[in-house]
Amino acid sequence: MEKYLEKSREIPVRGTYDVIVAGGGTAGFAAAVAAARRGSSVLVVERMNCLGGQMTAGIMGIFCAINDQEKVVVKGLPEEFFDELYELGGVNDGLFGYEECKKVAQFIDYDAEAAKSLANEYVLRERAKGHTLDILYETWISDAITTDGKVRGIVVENKTGRSAYYGKCIVDCTADADICAWSGAEYDQLPTEELHPVTLITKLAGIDKQRVLDYYYKEHPEWVHNSPTQGWAEGIFHKFGIGGELEGVELPPELEYLRSWFMLIYESPRDGEMYLNMTGEFHVDGTKAEEISDAITISRKRIDECVSVLKKIIPGYENAYILVTASMMGIRETRQVKGIYKLTEEDLFAFRKFDDAIASMSAPIGHHTADGESAVFQNPSKGRSFDIPLRSLVPVKVDGLIVAGRCISASHDAMGATRIMPGSMSIGQGAGVAASLAAELGVEPRDIPADKLNAALLEQNVNIQRED
Ligand SMILES: Cc1cc2nc3c(=O)[nH]c(=O)nc-3n(C[C@H](O)[C@H](O)[C@H](O)COP(=O)(O)OP(=O)(O)OC[C@H]3O[C@@H](n4cnc5c(N)ncnc54)[C@H](O)[C@@H]3O)c2cc1C
Structure with missing residues (x-):
């Protein structure tokens, strides 16, 4: 150099x-x-x-x-x-x-x-x-x-x-x-290949939370009670991944990754808002400015892709939009x-x-x-x-x-x-x-x-x- x-x-x-x-x-x-x-x-x-x-x-x-x-x-x-x-x-x-x-x-x-x-x-x-x-x-x-x-x-x-x-x-x-x-x-x-992946946390708004909850409680009560977080059984919505929701749904090849992607969607205390914590990128060295910057770029694309799919497949998300993304990269x-x-x-x-x-x-x-x-x-x-x-x-x-x-x-x-x-x-x-x-x-x-x-x-x- x-x-x-x-x-x-x-x-x-x-x-x-x-x-x-x-x-x-x-x-x-x-x-x-x-x-x-x-x-x-x-x-x-x-x-x-x-x-x-x-x-x-x-x-x-x-x-x-x-x-x-x-x-x-x-x-x-x-x-x-x-x-x-x-x-x-x-x-x-x-x-x-x-x-x-x-x-x-x-x-x-x-x-x-x-x-x-x-x-x-x-x-x-x-x-x-x-x-x-x-x-x-x-x-x-x-x-x-x-x-x-x-x-x-x-x-x-x-x-x-x-x-x-x-x-x-x-x-x-x-x-x-x-x-x-x-x-x-x-x-x-x-x-770098062994580090925890990075995430740009996102807050979504415009969600009809009651309809989202109704969908899960009525259609998939087994997911509520087998959630990896006990929060959900205690009345706070926490959903890991959307693989189950995507069963039988056709996706373009570039979105197939969403079926097995780490994602946690959870309720904010505010009306109509949920947080989206999904892997933005992996194999990233968070002490290197270039790698963080590339990870932010790819994370924004993945967030857009995920939100567009949520809006289509889960009742209650139809009018969801990105309220804010974190102003600092989430490096674990x-x-x-x-x-x-x-x-x-x-x-x-x-x-x-x-x-x-x-x-x-x-x-x-x-x-x-x-x-x-x-x-x-x-x-x-x-x-x-x-x-x-x-x-x-x-x-x-x-x-x-x-x-x-x-x-x-x-x-x-x-x-x-x-x-x-x-x-x-x-x-x-x-x-x-x-x-x-x-x-x-x-x-x-x-x-x-x-x-x-x-x-x-x-x-x-x-x-x-x-x-x-
Ligand atoms: C994606 C993700 C999901 C997580 N999920 C959870 C969760 O669900 N629950 C939970 O409890 N924890 C969670 N964590 C863990 C937790 O958020 C962090 O580990 C914790 O906040 C770290 O605290 P910290 O003070 O070490 O770092 P930070 O909170 O990151 O603070 C470091 C501060 O230093 C500043 N800084 C850094 N370098 C410089 C510099 N050179 N000059 C000036 N300022 C500088 C930064 O701006 C920042 O404010 C998560 C973390 C990530 C990244």
Whole structure:
């Protein structure tokens, strides 16, 4: 490849903070609020125009469980956020009502715009308390400032130009472990052919939901009760695939793929709206701009094809249209940092507990096949949960850095469970608390005393001393 030697230049240092949160997504939002609540000065840098990442800009619309199928286990900020979202009318609670749904439902559908507003409200509340919680939206982080094996700050690009910010502790919530990669921290990434497929989530509107439900309940009640998600049996429409619906329907050869394509269609809490989560493309490296761009192009075509077929074959979809597509590509998996401890599937199924736990959860392991055709969910035992240790958030070598969200140190299988939104938020809250403590105590994240970490997490109602 031809190379261009960029000239070195001085850039302004526009601020110094206790904690810098790189990426204000699902985990980053929680990390920033958690650190600000402890009184740390916090800067969040986010390339989109809202907090929440996949939860909001990605219009995911479906939280995986915050419970162990008997009780709430993901306490602290995720539970608080869900409760408030429910009060705002942004959550679909099905037949059993919200309180029961929270304790047993494996999936909770929500409105992504309501989540955007609520995340914004959380920031304003911190500012009203006099806490420093600054945000730079529409700003890309392009480098990590690293000296002597320690990350000291970040370089950003935005409308103002190129600038630097220094922080006592940096939390990498970019989902792709960008800061880790740029600071020389080691990471794992599977070959592209083995990665989870990518999806551009879509929200459809103009749907006569009652007619859709009537069609399934009358024509195919067996699908309702054998759905891979219990949500449907609990009164919230969740449909995997449309292979059955297409039986006996002739399709042009280029649309034949839809018969065996991964697709989940689920209700939004809003009238006439459903989310469409279908494989957009597979064998995509989400750290390569060209591959993401090509995947977006092909995903848009597939979404159009799918909607045109839904309109023709399922009663209630006749007037459906695409209300909005996500403003960021849905990438499930890229880099996993090499942390002091790598969480494995065995840890999850042994419901392992750790002295330095920063979160507890009990999520199904979601295996999306790399060919984009199907997904299988392996449920943990009822009433049991596993811990996420701080050690899985701290890179083996580089200092000044904590990782949160889907790129923590976890195996491919384990991250299939830890990456879900309530988990990512909870890990984010733990990382924010830990970063704030590291800055306050003047220690490296790896040296934070476990008793101080525990006490600070309990102050924020994080569930780390639960009993199974
Ligand atoms: C298609 C798909 C379907 C899913 N389905 C579900 C589901 O049904 N239920 C569920 O609970 N979970 C689901 N998940 C998982 C879950 O949404 C994600 O794993 C989780 O949101 C990841 O959180 P995060 O904070 O690590 O990443 P994100 O929420 O993606 O946040 C990363 C943030 O960093 C920002 N960023 C990244 N790089 C930079 C940079 N260099 N400079 C500035 N900003 C940057 C991004 O804009 C983003 O806001 C799904 C994920 C995908 C992709």
